[in-house]
Amino acid sequence: MPTFVDMTKCDGCGECVDICPSDIMHIDPVHRRSYNIEPNFCWECYSCVKACPQHAIDVRGYADFAPMGHKVRVLREKEKGSVSWKIKYRDGRVKEFTFPIRTTPWGSIKAPGDYEAPDANALRSPLLAHEPTALKVAALPTLSSAKK
Amino acid sequence: MGFFSSRKTIFVDSDILVVGGGFGGCGAAYESRYWGRDLKIVVVEKANIERSGAVAHGLSAINCYMGMQWGENQPEDHVRYARGDLMGLVREDLVYDIARHVDATVHKFEEWGLPIMRNPETGRYLREGKWQIMIHGESYKPIVAEAAAKAATQVYNRIMVTHLLMDRTRPNRVAGAVGFSVRTGHFYVFRAKAVIVAAGGASHIYRPRAVGEGMGRTWYAPWSSASAYGLLIEAGAKMIQMENKIVLCRFKDGYGPVGAWFLLLKSHATNAYGENYEITRFNEIKALVGNYADIKPMPTCLRNHAMLEEMKAGRGPIYMHTQQVLDTAEKEEIGWEDFLDMTIGQAVVWASQNIDPKERASELTTSEPYVMGSHATCSGAWASGPDDCAPDDYQWGYNRMTTLEGLFGAGDTIGGSAHKFSSGSFTEGRIAGKSAVKYIMDLKGATPEVDEQRVAELARIIFKPLENYKIGRNEIVAGTVSPNYLLPLHGLQRLEKLMDEYVGGYTTYYITNEHLLNRGMELLTMLKEDLEHLGAENLHQLQRAWELHHRVLTSESVARHTLFRQETRWPGYYYRADHPKLDDAEWHVFTGSEYDAKTGEWRMSKLPVHHILQWAV
Ligand SMILES: Cc1cc2nc3c(=O)[nH]c(=O)nc-3n(C[C@H](O)[C@H](O)[C@H](O)COP(=O)(O)OP(=O)(O)OC[C@H]3O[C@@H](n4cnc5c(N)ncnc54)[C@H](O)[C@@H]3O)c2cc1C
Ligand code: SF4
Ligand code: SF4
Numbered sequence: 148m149p150t151f152v153d154m155t156k157c158d159g160c161g162e163c164v165d166i167c168p169s170d171i172m173h174i175d176p177v178h179r180r181s182y183n184i185e186p187n188f189c190w191e192c193y194s195c196v197k198a199c200p201q202h203a204i205d206v207r208g209y210a211d212f213a214p215m216g217h218k219v220r221v222l223r224e225k226e227k228g229s230v231s232w233k234i235k236y237r238d239g240r241v242k243e244f245t246f247p248i249r250t251t252p253w254g255s256i257k258a259p260g261d262y263e264a265p266d267a268n269a270l271r272s273p274l275l276a277h278e279p280t281a282l283k284v285a286a287l288p289t290l291s292s293a294k295k
Numbered sequence: 296m297g298f299f300s301s302r303k304t305i306f307v308d309s310d311i312l313v314v315g316g317g318f319g320g321c322g323a324a325y326e327s328r329y330w331g332r333d334l335k336i337v338v339v340e341k342a343n344i345e346r347s348g349a350v351a352h353g354l355s356a357i358n359c360y361m362g363m364q365w366g367e368n369q370p371e372d373h374v375r376y377a378r379g380d381l382m383g384l385v386r387e388d389l390v391y392d393i394a395r396h397v398d399a400t401v402h403k404f405e406e407w408g409l410p411i412m413r414n415p416e417t418g419r420y421l422r423e424g425k426w427q428i429m430i431h432g433e434s435y436k437p438i439v440a441e442a443a444a445k446a447a448t449q450v451y452n453r454i455m456v457t458h459l460l461m462d463r464t465r466p467n468r469v470a471g472a473v474g475f476s477v478r479t480g481h482f483y484v485f486r487a488k489a490v491i492v493a494a495g496g497a498s499h500i501y502r503p504r505a506v507g508e509g510m511g512r513t514w515y516a517p518w519s520s521a522s523a524y525g526l527l528i529e530a531g532a533k534m535i536q537m538e539n540k541i542v543l544c545r546f547k548d549g550y551g552p553v554g555a556w557f558l559l560l561k562s563h564a565t566n567a568y569g570e571n572y573e574i575t576r577f578n579e580i581k582a583l584v585g586n587y588a589d590i591k592p593m594p595t596c597l598r599n600h601a602m603l604e605e606m607k608a609g610r611g612p613i614y615m616h617t618q619q620v621l622d623t624a625e626k627e628e629i630g631w632e633d634f635l636d637m638t639i640g641q642a643v644v645w646a647s648q649n650i651d652p653k654e655r656a657s658e659l660t661t662s663e664p665y666v667m668g669s670h671a672t673c674s675g676a677w678a679s680g681p682d683d684c685a686p687d688d689y690q691w692g693y694n695r696m697t698t699l700e701g702l703f704g705a706g707d708t709i710g711g712s713a714h715k716f717s718s719g720s721f722t723e724g725r726i727a728g729k730s731a732v733k734y735i736m737d738l739k740g741a742t743p744e745v746d747e748q749r750v751a752e753l754a755r756i757i758f759k760p761l762e763n764y765k766i767g768r769n770e771i772v773a774g775t776v777s778p779n780y781l782l783p784l785h786g787l788q789r790l791e792k793l794m795d796e797y798v799g800g801y802t803t804y805y806i807t808n809e810h811l812l813n814r815g816m817e818l819l820t821m822l823k824e825d826l827e828h829l830g831a832e833n834l835h836q837l838q839r840a841w842e843l844h845h846r847v848l849t850s851e852s853v854a855r856h857t858l859f860r861q862e863t864r865w866p867g868y869y870y871r872a873d874h875p876k877l878d879d880a881e882w883h884v885f886t887g888s889e890y891d892a893k894t895g896e897w898r899m900s901k902l903p904v905h906h907i908l909q910w911a912v
Pocket of ligand 2: 157158159160164200201202204
């Protein structure tokens with residue numbers, strides 16, 4: 148379902164332009180609002196829909212196989228850590244779902260450079276960062292320990 | 296460059312350059328920072344790493360997790376699985392290496408904030424299947440990107456990398472990469488001591504089933520532009536198994552994945568008459584591939600094969616009986632979340648076609664083929680293995696280094712290591728990252744030098760489509776038809792049509808032969824020549840032009856490899872009608888190729904498959 152933008156809601160902020168993995172949300176030079184320049188390269192990933200502060204972007208199922216009259220709306224609440232969906236069928240039925248998206252605060256990941264620097268000799272070992280602790284087993288498996 | 300005189304050339308120097316900020320690239324950035332505290336680590340990405348790559352939507356499962364902490368699986372079990380699923384041919388050293396590290400990666404993801412579902416009875420991660428665990432993965436990519444952004448010295452978003460740069464005096468050694476900003480149009484020259492390519496797999500080299508506006512609804516992302524292969528092939532790296540493209544059994548049109556339905560919800564598929572065709576066709580499959588048919592679970596390609604035979608026999612549609620398994624509200628939520636997390640288009644198909652999965656079955660189909668290295672397939676670069684488990688002829692230096700010095704890879708880029716998926720691709724990025732740090736430390740200041748002349752030549756080549764358009768556009772009134780230039784979409788559609796018709800796409804039921812392949816390659820050569828005349832109206836179209844270059848070179852490699860392997864190893868992925876049987880005596884080997892960009896010649900080879908773990912398939 149390629150995206151389209153509601154002329155009355157979009158304020159031309161460019162968030163969708165910034166996030167679209169396909170580089171197909173562009174600002175129209177005349178109207179100063181965004182639109183999908185290449186619907187046939189849209190993956191319906193909803194990245195732009197979720198990112199739009201004005202909720203101005205919606206989608207309409209691909210013309211070649213999706214009959215009209217449906218809606219799949221999303222609200223991603225980053226700080227609440229959830230994403231909510233409202234699905235409206237062509238025949239009017241509605242389904243709603245909410246799912247968690249993250250269990251920790253945004254920005255809270257500890258950078259790899261903030262861990263204690265590894266011993267220089269460890270560079271020669273097959274162990275990766277945080278191993279073996281992060282494996283939650285006593286040691287990194289090796290071929291000689293494998294059951295052949 | 297008269298037309299675009301405001302264009303600047305920007306030089307960026309780094310120790311490690313990561314090309315592509317998807318799962319492999321984020322892992323590479325993270326791990327190289329951990330080991331290389333003072334190094335300059337640069338990530339260059341054509342989109343925005345927060346939502347780039349195959350995981351832009353999110354995912355609903357992590358498909359590669361051993362569960363060693365609970366004794367669920369050991370790395371050697373995963374090798375056995377990958378070997379069986381790929382009909383005997385995987386780099387067992389690479390698969391083993393990923394499997395033994397992958398649990399630590401997943402534990403880190405959970406610590407970072409990825410919600411992983413738990414089984415309320417056991418307290419362990421909720422298993423979808425033997426290797427898969429269920430997640431609430433809408434934000435999987437933003438979480439992983441946060442870790443990578445904190446690791447990298449700098450992330451350059453919206454730069455399309457077009458070529459790798461080689462050392463001025465040693466053509467077998469990488470020295471960086473070039474590309475352009477899709478926003479400013481500036482020319483970027485990245486000079487680096489080591490380069491890790493993690494630019495993902497390839498969609499849109501075969502004609503997709505969807506047409507017109509729906510063309511973007513491919514299973515793998517439309518932005519999976521084959522750059523990993525295009526960059527490496529052009530630079531002369533040895534590639535393997537490029538014929539091993541993957542065809543996926545998916546929900547029809549929306550391409551919703553089937554894993555959670557088959558494995559967790561225990562749904563099953565039948566033909567239109569309610570018959571389980573995998574059972575009824577078993578003897579026939581056994582006659583085709585012998586003992587490989589007995590592998591449990593049945594290899595992915597053979598399951599496709601059974602479905603295809605059923606469709607050819609006119610017993611479609613094939614149905615997934617979702618209505619028989621969604622008997623609780625909880626299961627209904629799992630079913631919907633599966634798609635809302637990773638293939639929203641499938642939810643749209645249900646809503647638009649009035650299909651409530653609780654009430655009626657959904658159609659399945661087989662997709663157009665894709666080229667990948669991280670799924671139930673293993674196309675990609677020939678890479679050096681881990682020194683503690685790779686046989687001697689799989690080792691020539693640093694772990695995950697390609698045949699070009701200083702050039703590493705991860706995820707879809709690396710061949711032979713199937714079934715790594717998101718977690719394994721990130722893990723492979725970590726392996727490559729650590730290895731690249733080691734390489735740089737050993738290098739001790741012997742910095743590679745880029746060739747100024749080559750850089751100047753590339754600046755001319757890269758921006759030429761803008762000039763082609765500007766000149767050609769003046770010759771016509773309006774519209775898209777010009778005698779002097781080809782738009783990227785025109786070229787792409789010519790490529791997809793010929794790959795489909797000659798190199799085993801869906802319209803031929805994935806069948807080809809020597810004559811079709813040779814004719815296809817003749818047409819492909821002309822398309823390659825026509826790429827000189829690509830016309831790009833703007834920077835966005837210039838990105839499309841270079842994506843097409845990468846796709847075309849990758850396609851040529853696919854065709855060459857398909858011609859070289861004279862057997863049908865993976866029925867259900869593709870068929871050589873002139874060599875319809877699996878032939879272990881001659882072809883229990885990897886196919887290899889090296890391309891010479893100067894002469895246009897390909898050198899094909901057979902490479903040995905070593906079974907480092909000695910049990911029968
Ligand atoms: C629909 C779908 C469902 C899936 N389901 C699952 C699942 O349930 N579980 C699971 O574990 N895995 C799943 N996968 C597989 C997983 O997504 C891949 O295995 C993994 O993303 C591969 O990692 P990668 O780094 O090789 O590629 P990607 O993650 O695709 O990253 C490649 C990156 O390179 C960038 N890039 C490409 N070309 C260039 C260029 N020329 N210049 C600069 N940057 C470039 C891209 O923008 C992208 O960011 C699924 C994939 C899809 C599409
Ligand atoms: S993000 Fe929303 S408001 Fe901003 S430009 Fe895009 S559509 Fe308009
Ligand atoms: S849905 Fe995805 S591909 Fe389509 S315009 Fe939005 S961000 Fe781009």
